[in-house]
Amino acid sequence: MAKANILVVDDEQIVLKSCERTLAPEGFNVLTADRAKEALEILKKDSIDLVITDLKMPEMDGVEFIRHIRNIKPDIGVVVITGYPSQESLKETLSLKILDYLPKPFSPALLLDVTIRAIDARKAVVKEVPQEETIEFITQKLEGIIKKYKNKPGSLIPVLQEAQEAIGYLPPVVQRYIAKGLNIPVSEVHGVVSFYSFFSMKPKGKHNIRVCLGTACYVKGAEEILKKFKEKLKIDVGEVTEDRIFSLESVRCLGACGLAPVVVVDKETFGVVSQTKVEEILTLYNKN
Ligand code: FES
Structure with a gap:
């Protein structure tokens, strides 16, 4: 049985092919679409677990596309193919419940790593969209924490602790944002978060x-x-x-x-x- 059904959306055929080549041998069922409209049709009739999509597409703005996805399937996992998240894109991420970013060009190893983590994290996609003030609070809080520790040796653990205190958990996109802020590889951040049991990648209850x-x-x-x-x-x-x-x-x-x-x-x-x-x-x- 396939591990999960993944829909890859990108107007570049080479990206679609390379995603298929990397993910299919790992047991994922990969569907592809080079246009947003075609992707929305697939989403309406097929059971998809995760959408990996480019944000820059000729016929529909990526953010608008993700809003359509949310209307069709409110709880589906979404990974966005783009550069590193900026403060603005982090806000979008939180409001559209995007699980992670895939910086382009990406290696097969990175694609696989992001996909596996997103599939795992998608169960934890929160049902309700956070309020504007919450999003503003989280992004400002993260900016402040990173600024406080930037360029200080051994700062990763205190940054993660403070970020978890502020947000409640450390989803992949926040890990990537911290990695960018501290100028260290995402794999290092992910390694620390996975190693220590007091860090959590999933939201927790009261x-x-x-x-x-x-x-x-x-x-x-x-x-x-x-x-x-x-x-x-x-x-x-x-x-x-x-x-x-x-x-x-x-x-x-x-x-x-x-x-x-x-x-x-x-x-x-x-x-x-x-x-x-x-x-x-x-x-x-x-x-x-
Ligand atoms: S096995 Fe040691 S506390 Fe459960």
């Missing part, structure tokens, strides 16, 4: 639930506990509930193996968690 699937917890039935949380919350791991109250994560060993199976909600640890205790935990946090 209360974040972490279920330990480490060996000690696993043998004491942690998988069943995770299943119960999924059923009760109607979300999968890495997702946020509709009301944004809860997000769910699975982790490897929380360092409290003697209390297995262990669940941590925000900063509070719950040990010897049973199916009944799952319900109690949810009731407790639903009230707060």
Whole structure:
């Protein structure tokens, strides 16, 4: 089965062909369109998971095209083929819920990396478009953080910490923006974000639930506990509930193996968690 259905939109045939050549052997089902109108027709009838599109097309402005996409499929993942994001394009990105940018010309490795991350992040596409003030706040906040640390050695982690505090999480586009601001490779930023568990690429709920699937917890039935949380919350791991109250994560060993199976909600640890205790935990946090 194909990993995901990807629609690539670009008026340059060479870009369409190279995307197909790179992504199809990796198991992606790749559809292509060299005109925005043709792409919108495909979107209406086919089930597409991710659109990778150029912003500069002859017959329709890219931003207008993405607005049309949002009307047809509000929650679809979109990656934009362009240069590095400016403050203006970051604002557009946030308002149009674009997942990431693909700077042109791009290598097959970069295309694959951005595609895999975008497919992973698309589940986390927030349902509602952020308010104008929120977008303004985020872009200004990021500008300020980058300015404060620019040209200072060892500044990446504090920048990421402050950015996560301001925005709540670090989506790919924000990582790219920080990389540009600090003048370091995106891969370095991504490497740090993926390495440290306190950085998150996905938005979190008001209360974040972490279920330990480490060996000690696993043998004491942690998988069943995770299943119960999924059923009760109607979300999968890495997702946020509709009301944004809860997000769910699975982790490897929380360092409290003697209390297995262990669940941590925000900063509070719950040990010897049973199916009944799952319900109690949810009731407790639903009230707060
Ligand atoms: S294995 Fe779960 S806390 Fe160690």
